[in-house]
Amino acid sequence: MTASITEALQAALPAERFSTSExxxxxxxxxxxxxxxxxxPAAVVWAESIEDVQAxxxxxxxxxxxxxxxxxxxxxxxxxxxxxxxxxxSLERMNRILEIHPEDEVARVEAGVINADLNxxxxxxGLMYAPDPASYKLSTIGGNIATxxxxxxxxxxxxxxxxxxxxxxxxxxxxxxxTGRRTFKGVAGYDLTxxxxxxxxTLGVVVGATLRLRYLPTDVHTIAAFFPEVTTAAAGVLAVGxxxxxxxxxxxxxxxxxxxxxEEQGSDLRQRGGAxxxxxxxxxxxxxxxxxxxxxxxxxxxxxxxxxxxxAVRLVELRRHSRGAEVDDVFRVxxxxxxxxxxxxxxxxxxxxxxxxRGVGLKVVAHxxxxxxxxxxxxxxxxxxxxxxxxxxxxxxxxxxxxxxxTITGEHGVGQYKLRWLPLxxxxxxxxxxxxxxxxxxxxxxxxxxxALPERVEPQAx
Amino acid sequence: MTASITEALQAALPAERFSTSExxxxxxxxxxxxxxxxxxPAAVVWAESIEDVQAxxxxxxxxxxxxxxxxxxxxxxxxxxxxxxxxxxSLERMNRILEIHPEDEVARVEAGVINADLNxxxxxxGLMYAPDPASYKLSTIGGNIATxxxxxxxxxxxxxxxxxxxxxxxxxxxxxxxTGRRTFKGVAGYDLTxxxxxxxxTLGVVVGATLRLRYLPTDVHTIAAFFPEVTTAAAGVLAVGxxxxxxxxxxxxxxxxxxxxxEEQGSDLRQRGGAxxxxxxxxxxxxxxxxxxxxxxxxxxxxxxxxxxxxAVRLVELRRHSRGAEVDDVFRVxxxxxxxxxxxxxxxxxxxxxxxxRGVGLKVVAHxxxxxxxxxxxxxxxxxxxxxxxxxxxxxxxxxxxxxxxTITGEHGVGQYKLRWLPLxxxxxxxxxxxxxxxxxxxxxxxxxxxALPERVEPQAx
Numbered sequence: 001m002t003a004s005i006t007e008a009l010q011a012a013l014p015a016e017r018f019s020t021s022e023x024x025x026x027x028x029x030x031x032x033x034x035x036x037x038x039x040x041p042a043a044v045v046w047a048e049s050i051e052d053v054q055a056x057x058x059x060x061x062x063x064x065x066x067x068x069x070x071x072x073x074x075x076x077x078x079x080x081x082x083x084x085x086x087x088x089x090s091l092e093r094m095n096r097i098l099e100i101h102p103e104d105e106v107a108r109v110e111a112g113v114i115n116a117d118l119n120x121x122x123x124x125x126g127l128m129y130a131p132d133p134a135s136y137k138l139s140t141i142g143g144n145i146a147t148x149x150x151x152x153x154x155x156x157x158x159x160x161x162x163x164x165x166x167x168x169x170x171x172x173x174x175x176x177x178x179t180g181r182r183t184f185k186g187v188a189g190y191d192l193t194x195x196x197x198x199x200x201x202t203l204g205v206v207v208g209a210t211l212r213l214r215y216l217p218t219d220v221h222t223i224a225a226f227f228p229e230v231t232t233a234a235a236g237v238l239a240v241g242x243x244x245x246x247x248x249x250x251x252x253x254x255x256x257x258x259x260x261x262x263e264e265q266g267s268d269l270r271q272r273g274g275a276x277x278x279x280x281x282x283x284x285x286x287x288x289x290x291x292x293x294x295x296x297x298x299x300x301x302x303x304x305x306x307x308x309x310x311x312a313v314r315l316v317e318l319r320r321h322s323r324g325a326e327v328d329d330v331f332r333v334x335x336x337x338x339x340x341x342x343x344x345x346x347x348x349x350x351x352x353x354x355x356x357x358r359g360v361g362l363k364v365v366a367h368x369x370x371x372x373x374x375x376x377x378x379x380x381x382x383x384x385x386x387x388x389x390x391x392x393x394x395x396x397x398x399x400x401x402x403x404x405x406x407t408i409t410g411e412h413g414v415g416q417y418k419l420r421w422l423p424l425x426x427x428x429x430x431x432x433x434x435x436x437x438x439x440x441x442x443x444x445x446x447x448x449x450x451x452a453l454p455e456r457v458e459p460q461a462x
Numbered sequence: 463m464t465a466s467i468t469e470a471l472q473a474a475l476p477a478e479r480f481s482t483s484e485x486x487x488x489x490x491x492x493x494x495x496x497x498x499x500x501x502x503p504a505a506v507v508w509a510e511s512i513e514d515v516q517a518x519x520x521x522x523x524x525x526x527x528x529x530x531x532x533x534x535x536x537x538x539x540x541x542x543x544x545x546x547x548x549x550x551x552s553l554e555r556m557n558r559i560l561e562i563h564p565e566d567e568v569a570r571v572e573a574g575v576i577n578a579d580l581n582x583x584x585x586x587x588g589l590m591y592a593p594d595p596a597s598y599k600l601s602t603i604g605g606n607i608a609t610x611x612x613x614x615x616x617x618x619x620x621x622x623x624x625x626x627x628x629x630x631x632x633x634x635x636x637x638x639x640x641t642g643r644r645t646f647k648g649v650a651g652y653d654l655t656x657x658x659x660x661x662x663x664t665l666g667v668v669v670g671a672t673l674r675l676r677y678l679p680t681d682v683h684t685i686a687a688f689f690p691e692v693t694t695a696a697a698g699v700l701a702v703g704x705x706x707x708x709x710x711x712x713x714x715x716x717x718x719x720x721x722x723x724x725e726e727q728g729s730d731l732r733q734r735g736g737a738x739x740x741x742x743x744x745x746x747x748x749x750x751x752x753x754x755x756x757x758x759x760x761x762x763x764x765x766x767x768x769x770x771x772x773x774a775v776r777l778v779e780l781r782r783h784s785r786g787a788e789v790d791d792v793f794r795v796x797x798x799x800x801x802x803x804x805x806x807x808x809x810x811x812x813x814x815x816x817x818x819x820r821g822v823g824l825k826v827v828a829h830x831x832x833x834x835x836x837x838x839x840x841x842x843x844x845x846x847x848x849x850x851x852x853x854x855x856x857x858x859x860x861x862x863x864x865x866x867x868x869t870i871t872g873e874h875g876v877g878q879y880k881l882r883w884l885p886l887x888x889x890x891x892x893x894x895x896x897x898x899x900x901x902x903x904x905x906x907x908x909x910x911x912x913x914a915l916p917e918r919v920e921p922q923a924x
Contacts, residue, residue: 284747
């Protein structure tokens with residue numbers, strides 16, 4: 001099977017769009033998520049056009065070969081990990097910005113356009129593409145769509161779904177469809193666009209997107225607020241909400257995160273507090289909003305930067321670009337539970353309890369504005385015997401997050417790594433409906449198999 | 463068939479939740495959309511609980527009887543029109559606000575809660591439910607979800623989809639599922655919530671919803687800007703966009719709409735201009751934004767209210783509540799095409815051309831902020847011979863809207879009335895995928911048959 005499809009691909013595509021060399025296969029075997037089982041793909045294909053993607057899908061369908069789509073490979077849930085005998089279909093060369101229309105406030109892009117590149121192009125018109133995952137300097141719009149990526153400013157501006165108006169999708173059989181529209185509003189037909197967003201390459205290959213742009217704010221105010229401890233910082237998040245002020249960014253950093261930053265940068269953040277809230281307001285009301293926030297947080301006992309703070313701006317930028325340097329491994333694992341905002345403080349307390357009881361390290365950063373946390377548990381590198389403890393801590397943290405009304409993944413996606421937790425959140429009937437959708441779109445089960453959705457447990461013969 | 467299900471329902475439900483009396487059947491036979499073929503339902507059921515809905519769906523499935531769900535019946539596309547031998551399942555009595563959580567900024571409601579009632583309850587906490595269709599004093603959250611309702615302020619705050627976090631849905635077989643989550647963010651599983659939103663009761667019966675609330679703005683500024691003609695007013699819309707200011711509301715009213723308002727209210731709007739832009743800014747930047755907008759529009763030659771204008775506020779309120787009094791009939795028909803914003807001016811010019819060429823009346827109001835227009839064509843009441851001309855004008859207006867990159871329905875839904883236009887917008891492959899989704903969720907085809915999605919054209923035997 002593998003041999004015949006690689007021959008067919010070689011015949012169908014120019015040599016430079018195709019590789020089976022060992023080092024290439026190794027480089028495209030995994031994304032940045034934890035690896036459960038390591039597989040090399042049978043081949044890597046770099047599509048340069050929609051027609052290339054269609055040719056690949058037609059051949060894959062004919063030969064019954066699985067296809068794992070891939071943007072920049074910055075995912076952290078293993079959604080782009082290779083599966084046995086698969087083709088990895090890279091969209092990274094489809095990186096043209098097809099159109100930016102400043103009056104319609106719309107962009108059309110190929111799937112491989114890097115988020116930051118689109119933002120740079122839009123900025124020339126006073127516009128921005130709002131979703132800003134921490135990987136935004138590396139990750140592609142197609143990858144962002146596959147995971148319905150969030151980021152720092154989505155409490156105010158919405159996640160990827162809210163910025164996608166329409167999609168060009170190559171289906172499993174190689175046919176091309178267009179979903180959605182170019183207008184901001186539209187209710188014709190079922191929301192297929194929304195169905196593809198966040199489906200992690202399991203329903204079709206997103207090759208292009210029509211995106212809504214937003215106004216690049218001219219006025220931005222940044223606040224750093226140090227609190228004695230993380231619980232009061234979480235109370236600060238609720239107090240800002242209660243003042244009915246919507247920040248663009250509200251990041252919570254715990255004491256261990258401050259220690260780590262101090263070690264990396266020689267700063268003294270940890271001396272100044274046990275937790276830090278980094279808040280940015282933007283838009284024409286930014287100054288008024290920043291004033292209200294400062295007052296509210298001081299009343300709670302925070303030490304708040306008084307005027308324009310270069311340090312605060314630098315810290316936000318550092319936080320926004322935090323991907324690339326840090327990748328989890330078996331000795332350091334994280335999750336991205338989101339909880340209702342009122343439960344932030346409870347969840348952080350539970351995380352601290354879990355870490356203490358199990359004797360593992362913990363640091364927490366959170367997109368506090370929307371209750372999405374990124375805790376990291378760790379044990380000393382190389383202490384392999386402690387890995388099971390780490391995994392148990394992680395499992396418990398998920399269970400506690402769900403018990404508090406949360407979800408197992410706020411923005412990273414289920415991929416391969418979080419499959420085991422999905423049945424804790426969604427009942428079998430709901431999973432089964434989704435399997436029906438999957439079978440409708442991909443009857444042969446070739447698109448990113450074993451991802452996003454746990455397989456049906458077939459009844460045992462008695 | 464009909465007799466046996468009515469007997470079964472009588473046995474299953476208390477008498478006051480069920481009726482087959484002629485006047486009741488007539489009252490529940492249609493919504494406010496144009497009627498193509500008039501049918502009476504076999505019975506009307508008022509569910510008072512999820513269990514009632516489940517009982518109805520179980521019986522309907524067993525007897526193979528179609529079910530048309532209904533909220534307040536304010537839809538304008540015939541989505542709630544009765545079909546032959548159907549049950550009309552009214553959710554209007556399921557009108558409890560189950561929870562408003564001011565810290566989570568979340569509400570949980572039954573499907574029959576009226577939009578305005580939820581807003582009144584949320585306002586006590588400084589919160590609002592953002593989607594505001596003109597029917598908001600009458601229409602239910604369930605109906606708003608069924609059509610993915612928009613409204614005046616959705617350019618800034620998003621349509622219904624953007625405020626729905628999770629749903630409780632009774633499926634065709636009577637089983638209950640919960641989709642989505644309570645958190646602002648979450649990417650576990652396919653977006654079933656989004657699939658149900660806007661599906662017009664064809665995939666399941668939405669019985670409850672978890673909704674995101676937004677901050678009720680404390681500062682609101684309202685501007686009335688009179689322009690010599692509608693084309694310059696449309697240019698004003700683009701100029702506000704180019705200033706990168708996002709109004710909460712931006713309504714465009716043409717000369718004939720002003721004439722109508724003057725006749726109804728004894729005002730002199732038409733004397734003051736040939737088109738009116740009503741703009742509202744809100745939030746902490748509202749005053750600054752209003753100042754920029756006034757400057758921009760004056761530069762285009764508009765006459766702009768200088769300070770707080772009670773008239774402007776009154777006109778916006780009038781526009782916001784404009785549903786209830788006006789219902790289309792065969793002599794007055796409207797549509798709700800949305801076009802890319804840069805095409806607003808072209809589309810209005812085309813509408814005027816169509817009306818002039820065909821000798822029919824025209825007035826246009828538009829949610830100009832998101833390019834969603836509500837033109838109305840009319841002929842004198844009673845002139846039945848002119849109805850075909852009216853329909854031809856309508857058809858042409860749809861074709862022109864699509865040619866300009868628009869959609870056949872920005873916010874009203876396809877229902878029954880717009881079915882004939884959907885294949886002009888969406889290709890057969892895309893319709894066929896949606897039919898597959900429909901068959902997956904409703905294999906017997908009982909939920910609101912003949913709505914939202916044109917039936918498959920079976921190949922003719924030769």
